[in-house]
Amino acid sequence: xxxxxxxxxxxxxxxxxxxxxxxxxxxxxxxxxxxxxxxxxxxxxxxxxxxxxxxxxxxxxxxxxxxxxxxxxxxxxxxxxxxxxxxxxxxxxxxxxxxxxxxxxxxxxxxxxxxxxxxxxxxxxxxxxxxxxxxxxxxxxxxxxxxxxxxxxxxxxxxxxxxxxxxxxxxxxxxxxxxxxxxxxxxxxxxxxxxxxxxxxxxxxxxxxxxxxxxxxxxxxxxxxxxxxxxxxxxxxxxxxxxxxxxxxxxxxxxxxxxxxxxxxxxxxxxxxxxxxxxxxxxxxxxxxxxxxxxxxxxxxxxxxxxxxxxxxxxxxxxxxxxxxxxxxxxxxxxxxxxx
Amino acid sequence: xxxxxxxxxxxxxxxxxxxxxxxxxxxxxxxxxxxxxxxxxxxxxxxxxxxxxxxxxxxxxxxxxxxxxxxxxxxxxxxxxxxxxxxxxxxxxxxxxxxxxxxxxxxxxxxxxxxxxxxxxxxxxxxxxxxxxxxxxxxxxxxxxxxxxxxxxxxxxxxxxxxxxxxxxxxxxxxxxxxxxxxxxxxxxxxxxxxxxxxxxxxxxxxxxxxxxxxxxxxxxxxxxxxxxxxxxxxxxxxxxxxxxxxxxxxxxxxxxxxxxxxxxxxxxxxxxxxxxxxxxxxxxxxxxxxxxxxxxxxxxxxxxxxxxxxxxxxxxxxxxxxxxxxxxxxxxxxxxxxx
Numbered sequence: 001x002x003x004x005x006x007x008x009x010x011x012x013x014x015x016x017x018x019x020x021x022x023x024x025x026x027x028x029x030x031x032x033x034x035x036x037x038x039x040x041x042x043x044x045x046x047x048x049x050x051x052x053x054x055x056x057x058x059x060x061x062x063x064x065x066x067x068x069x070x071x072x073x074x075x076x077x078x079x080x081x082x083x084x085x086x087x088x089x090x091x092x093x094x095x096x097x098x099x100x101x102x103x104x105x106x107x108x109x110x111x112x113x114x115x116x117x118x119x120x121x122x123x124x125x126x127x128x129x130x131x132x133x134x135x136x137x138x139x140x141x142x143x144x145x146x147x148x149x150x151x152x153x154x155x156x157x158x159x160x161x162x163x164x165x166x167x168x169x170x171x172x173x174x175x176x177x178x179x180x181x182x183x184x185x186x187x188x189x190x191x192x193x194x195x196x197x198x199x200x201x202x203x204x205x206x207x208x209x210x211x212x213x214x215x216x217x218x219x220x221x222x223x224x225x226x227x228x229x230x231x232x233x234x235x236x237x238x239x240x241x242x243x244x245x246x247x248x249x250x251x252x253x254x255x256x257x258x259x260x261x262x263x264x265x266x267x268x269x270x271x272x273x274x275x276x277x278x279x280x281x282x283x284x285x286x287x288x289x290x291x292x293x294x295x296x297x298x299x300x301x302x303x304x305x306x307x308x309x310x311x312x313x314x315x316x317x318x319x320x321x322x323x324x325x326x327x328x329x330x331x332x333x334x335x336x337x338x339x340x
Numbered sequence: 341x342x343x344x345x346x347x348x349x350x351x352x353x354x355x356x357x358x359x360x361x362x363x364x365x366x367x368x369x370x371x372x373x374x375x376x377x378x379x380x381x382x383x384x385x386x387x388x389x390x391x392x393x394x395x396x397x398x399x400x401x402x403x404x405x406x407x408x409x410x411x412x413x414x415x416x417x418x419x420x421x422x423x424x425x426x427x428x429x430x431x432x433x434x435x436x437x438x439x440x441x442x443x444x445x446x447x448x449x450x451x452x453x454x455x456x457x458x459x460x461x462x463x464x465x466x467x468x469x470x471x472x473x474x475x476x477x478x479x480x481x482x483x484x485x486x487x488x489x490x491x492x493x494x495x496x497x498x499x500x501x502x503x504x505x506x507x508x509x510x511x512x513x514x515x516x517x518x519x520x521x522x523x524x525x526x527x528x529x530x531x532x533x534x535x536x537x538x539x540x541x542x543x544x545x546x547x548x549x550x551x552x553x554x555x556x557x558x559x560x561x562x563x564x565x566x567x568x569x570x571x572x573x574x575x576x577x578x579x580x581x582x583x584x585x586x587x588x589x590x591x592x593x594x595x596x597x598x599x600x601x602x603x604x605x606x607x608x609x610x611x612x613x614x615x616x617x618x619x620x621x622x623x624x625x626x627x628x629x630x631x632x633x634x635x636x637x638x639x640x641x642x643x644x645x646x647x648x649x650x651x652x653x654x655x656x657x658x659x660x661x662x663x664x665x666x667x668x669x670x671x672x673x674x675x676x677x678x679x680x
Binding site for chain 1: 343350353431441448467469652
């Protein structure tokens, strides 16, 4: 059978199981609306380490190991790790997974990383190259602020369009055997540049990439938004979410019924002062690994489209006046197998 | 059949062809021993751009488009791009491939990136998820020096153990149909940390990762070094090459006959003043895409093991006193199919 659906999408012949997940978040995320769903909430953003970057690596390490433990496997059963983060040269991942002694495919898709990892991991399993793959992504508010904007000690004021980088990691063990949920399809995203240059308005920068991926997804699979119980983008926040609803409406798709965003869900708008919501690789990774995975397991959600979304900028590209392109990868996660 | 060979390796059931390559390098690389093999040598490291980073993106863009042109395809035939670079948040890749409008899997493996991409790309094709995949990696001497060490304008003195980051990009179009050469196997690397902390001696930092991957490769495939006409690591340079020969000898493998390093080959030791040799994602990518690809096409090399090798550091991890772990991915490239 043909696994490439044409366009930008693939389907999986042998259903790939999400055998287990793990999510570890910081104290602020642990006070948000999803608080009851995370495996572990840290008391302190330092996670017992001396620097923010080392704290992020520690969170990755612990979440990766917890995901493997939750799967019932040990490290020797995991064929590959596919993971990434926002730090320069992905050091949160490098130092986080080093001790596991499992071959690593490092990936970078900014905050789309978790979606990219789920897609690649499912392809390696369905293709017969791996039985079990560990996928993960992370971010840390303090390391991200220092790297992308300005050191926290400066006390810079955040504009109302800014998002709050999630401190956390989400990891999943994908497997060729097991119970629901299953990854049944995937649409890979393209780099889309619509001329946004404001690093404090990343929702607007990423929205066109989401629309590009969504339109292609619905076309490739011959579906419409109503097919899914839930459609959740990665971390567009309120402004980006609204933009997607409007832009998709112009494309002829009604996204007003079942579409939300992990960045909207992870913080409380009224009490947590995060402006447009959460962001960072760890946002969709921990929201899925914590909240959605359990909702699907429990049968409350039967099918969802998870679309982690990334803003592809660096401090250097910003300083050189480059635009902020976006990218979004869409993962179909369902509670029933679609054997073909 | 079983495509996972156990251990860290996979074999390909349907031979994956390297349909075409393209290599673009800077003026210094174009004066080195491989000068006759590159598709294009730039007159100027700026490549007509205003910044080094934008120059690197331009080199990526031109090399990617040239690889597609050389394949006889157009962009609409390419299912996915798999690519990465050394710049923070992989911006050389983002801005380089943006105009192609092809779905992107961004990867990061430092200077092992080209090997990671060839391995993943071959799996996506052999797994039936893609017909054609474009793989690429790049680096730029000036953008790398500024980012990892110090701005060129400071005129810092390079210690004798330092390598010279290659300005260049190498790209390959992998396909499910076509003539030799074929990618017939792949061994994924693990993150290996042996306690090296000197960013000016990356050959030593990466050598243990090469040894780990090589030993596992020979074990997984039940081969020894003599199986290959050529074994070429990515960019260990003279010191790392010597270390690999010695460490492999301790493991019982004779690497003294057919083992070289792209970092050694790309510059002339006597006249080009690059100390231990070339490095950077673009080193093995351009050396393979330029030199080796043509040698295999011409029949002078029948089988080679290409092992791009990465040093996993950032300026931040260095400043925080972290070690420099390494990673190495091994790609088997042969002139005859091994149908199984």
